[in-house]
Amino acid sequence: MRPVCPPRAPLLLPCAGAAFLSLLTGCTTLKHTAVDRLGDALAAGGTTFSADDDPQLIADAAPFSLKLMESLLAERPHHRGLLLATASGFTQYAFAFVQQDADEVTEKDFAAGAALKQRARRLYLRARNYGLRGLEVAHPGFGGRLRIDPARAVQAATRGDVPLLYWTAAAWGAAIAVAKDDPDLLADQAIVEALIDRALALDADFDHGAIHSFLITYEMVRPGGTGEPAQRARTHHARALALSARQQAGPDVALAEAVALPRQNRAEFESLLRRAVAIDPDARPEFRLVNLVMQRRARWLLSRIDELFLPAPTALP
Numbered sequence: 001m002r003p004v005c006p007p008r009a010p011l012l013l014p015c016a017g018a019a020f021l022s023l024l025t026g027c028t029t030l031k032h033t034a035v036d037r038l039g040d041a042l043a044a045g046g047t048t049f050s051a052d053d054d055p056q057l058i059a060d061a062a063p064f065s066l067k068l069m070e071s072l073l074a075e076r077p078h079h080r081g082l083l084l085a086t087a088s089g090f091t092q093y094a095f096a097f098v099q100q101d102a103d104e105v106t107e108k109d110f111a112a113g114a115a116l117k118q119r120a121r122r123l124y125l126r127a128r129n130y131g132l133r134g135l136e137v138a139h140p141g142f143g144g145r146l147r148i149d150p151a152r153a154v155q156a157a158t159r160g161d162v163p164l165l166y167w168t169a170a171a172w173g174a175a176i177a178v179a180k181d182d183p184d185l186l187a188d189q190a191i192v193e194a195l196i197d198r199a200l201a202l203d204a205d206f207d208h209g210a211i212h213s214f215l216i217t218y219e220m221v222r223p224g225g226t227g228e229p230a231q232r233a234r235t236h237h238a239r240a241l242a243l244s245a246r247q248q249a250g251p252d253v254a255l256a257e258a259v260a261l262p263r264q265n266r267a268e269f270e271s272l273l274r275r276a277v278a279i280d281p282d283a284r285p286e287f288r289l290v291n292l293v294m295q296r297r298a299r300w301l302l303s304r305i306d307e308l309f310l311p312a313p314t315a316l317p
Helices: 018-024 028-044 055-075 080-106 110-138 142-148 150-156 159-177 189-202 206-218 229-243 250-260 266-278 285-303
Strands: none
Touching: 028 055, 055 080, 055 285, 080 110, 080 159, 080 285, 110 142, 110 159, 142 150, 142 189, 150 189, 159 189, 159 206, 189 206, 206 229, 206 250, 229 250, 250 266, 250 285, 266 285
16 A cells, blocks of 8 residues: 555644643542533644744644643543544654654665654554544444444444544555555555545545545555546645645645656646645645645655656667
């Protein structure tokens, strides 16, 4: 399974102040009320992080946010908003600040790159588990049924479950993508497919085309899909571009890696990545950080273009 589509929702969530930690002591009722309110705020997301223009600053700040959310979940383990925020936060952190580092480091230090990929896998699985817990809150026994009959189990999900369906699938798919030597994890591909297909059926336009961006990559490895895989991927690419008003770099990067690269279409690969790099991150502040992250990946891929593509055949005299 190729690398899963990068996260598309606001990249990471606002970091709460240390003062909130004091709410974890004292009157139980007040504590639960405070946790619930903070959980709701974190689940709603915000623009503080997603509009930031300094990815490294966010990389440094994000671990505190993530650990804070885990601390809050220890107090309110069934808070769906917190579970969603934690699932999405760990997924985005792992992709933007661990997996990309792993890909870049591997070229110079294979062992260091492999260690980072293992860390990314663990973070993705942690995110997946929070997503499953969130789905279990509304649908007790969902995780068990998902293991037995994924296609049937996901029919219980409703439109309100779409964010959790998406982030659980994104985390799970990403874990599979970085752990190709784990047969048990690879066997879970049918579960990822069921989750994302149900999300698509319930809300195809979710989060400016996030589901379509995911499917650009997934269609290329979907077993038994109808029609030609690359055409399905291109259909999702076109829809993702439309839903994001062509202001997201992610869809072009996804198509370049999922379709143009394996088909050794160098011209299309370069064109897609240069278009991604050309997007103005300031045009849509709510997309700024995720675009900066994806543009970093696009530039890295462009820097390796001669390694990724075979030389053009020399014409015979």
